[in-house]
Amino acid sequence: MKPFADLLERLLYTTGRNAKIALLADYFAHRPDPERGYALAAIAGALDFPGAKPAVLRDLAAART
Incomplete structure (x- = not known):
């Protein structure tokens, strides 16, 4: 995941x-x-996660804290 995040950052700042x-x-x-x-x-x-609704993500994040 870190390499992909790095790619996105480099794409953002590259002209x-x-x-x-x-x-x-x-x-x-x-x-x-x-x-x-x-x-x-x-x-x-084209990436779709039908089960990843905002409420589900909020609940998961709340459970981790």
Whole structure:
């Protein structure tokens, strides 16, 4: 999860299309399956967790504190 968070941060602060493409290519070349698949789905907006409703997430977070 940390490498994906780092990728998103670098994409946010990187200017230039080619530099962003290079970051993505490097990430996908060095991450194992299924991690890179989840990353691609998240970036493409195709990742869906039907059971992860806001109320469920709030309850889980409250239980951890």
